[in-house]
Amino acid sequence: MIRGSCCCGTIKFELSSEPNMMGTCHCSQCRKVGASTIVFVNKDSFRWIQGREFISRYESGIYTRCFCQKCGTALGEVESQEDSFPIAANCFDDDPIVRNLFHEFVTSKPVWYEICDDVTQFPEHPVKS
16 A cells, blocks of 8 residues: 555545656646646545545646645645546655656746756657657
């Protein structure tokens, strides 16, 4: 099991299998909601332990970001009904096993932020073939 939670411990979840991948988004929305590095998980691997009733949502028109009502921890899209969805990497209490595979929206990256790894960088959102 890979466990995750919010900062205050009100919200807890676990994964029964390894996530699909990790990536970092540098767009202003992801940066401002505090969830730039995300881990993609399979819906059937995700299980709530406690605190689902303490989730608040912010709907941007493109994404629905979830947060803990008590401490404000950015959780990613933990209420998504998609087969695979992103969770903010900062929520994991255990090693999520996967490592960063890409950076997207690097043209939106603030000048003060240095990318210090050698993974693939995309100027905008990667296009699926």
